[in-house]
Amino acid sequence: MRILVTGGAGFIGSALVRHLVLERDAEVLVVDKLTYAGDRRSLRDCEGRPGFGFLQADICDRARMDAAFAEFRPEAVMHLAAESHVDRSIAGAAPFIETNIHGTFTLLEAARGYHATLDAAAKQAFRFLHVSTDEVFGSLGPTGAFCETTPYDPRSPYSASKAASDHLARAWRETYGLPTLVTNCSNNYGPYHFPEKLIPLIILNALDGKELPVYGDGSNIRDWLFVEDHARALVAAVERGVPGETYCIGGRSERRNLEVVQVICDLLDQRLPAARPRREQIRFVTDRPGHDQRYAIDCGKVERELGWRQQESFESGIARTIDWYLANDWWWQPLRQQRYAGERLGLIPALAKAG
């Protein structure tokens, strides 16, 4: 397949592109603006491979998107480009509105224009996969799980912008017949994860002997999925999913944040003993404003209808992830030194004082 992947220099996008290029022999054009979160080094294993191309461009730039479609002539779009960090969306929502909403709109319009030029068979086979998040469904209480029919209830600027983009993708199918599909996935983790997110931040702070910030009391729950399993699910959705449908993807691996942090400390202690157990570096800090309590996904539909199964358990995936960070400081050292050193993000000043 010839696939245009937006956001392919990011965490999930690069895992997807490595899978497509190295394991599926797909022809791929990555379209990525290379924001602070994008890094071409995450694609170094694909560079020079036949069928791999890279275009540094903003998805909000209609002319460049039109040209990318016209020149590459994709059979599918896998749209991952987004501003993705909740804490940054609290600190400043503008880029989230711009990229996640306006950018998705621009890409859908470019795809629609291109789709209209295809012959009947190519038109029917074309797919536009919009990659989204479980955060659009809001916050769960102690029981239950999100599924494809859960009403939308986004609560952060990030999740609200993703919810808007999901609605646009769906509307472009209903109104214009563009064959769009939407996936909503739970928290990913694994190699090449930008060290602003919980798991890589904790691994690297723990290694540096720094404090390990746990928001609130650490009781918030996330449903963790190894990133390569997500990549395989996205390919299954493009290959076997039905346009107009939504697919919820998850890890069936709910963990309290404190538990995740403790597991990382213990695994690091086993591999690289320090003077004191790393659990002593844990600090409970002011909670995230509007912090969603619990996410969990019922992924029965992707399992039944797409034949997808996750291959990595949380235990095997977190061990692989830690080993990857230990072996690949060439990747994360420059990011910690030049782009983000681990400082707290997303506190609203008045709330920070009160808390």
Ligand code: NAD
């Ligand atoms: P990321 O922040 O690691 O990567 C985002 C990529 O998009 C970067 O390479 C960045 O340069 C690029 N980008 C940003 N703005 C752009 C623009 N205007 N034009 C072109 N490229 C731009 O994100 P991620 O964690 O890999 O997430 C990828 C997608 O998956 C996002 O849509 C996110 O909402 C969704 N998602 C993420 C998770 C998760 O746990 N990380 C879970 C479910 C869904």
Ligand code: DAU
């Ligand atoms: O659920 C899918 C979403 O998962 C994706 O859509 C987002 O793009 C992705 O960033 C992620 O969002 P979260 O907000 O759940 O991920 P984050 O790693 O920022 O935080 C995970 C949990 O850990 C959350 O409850 C907040 C908490 N946390 C986070 C950081 C950065 C801490 O306790 N301490 C921290 O320092």
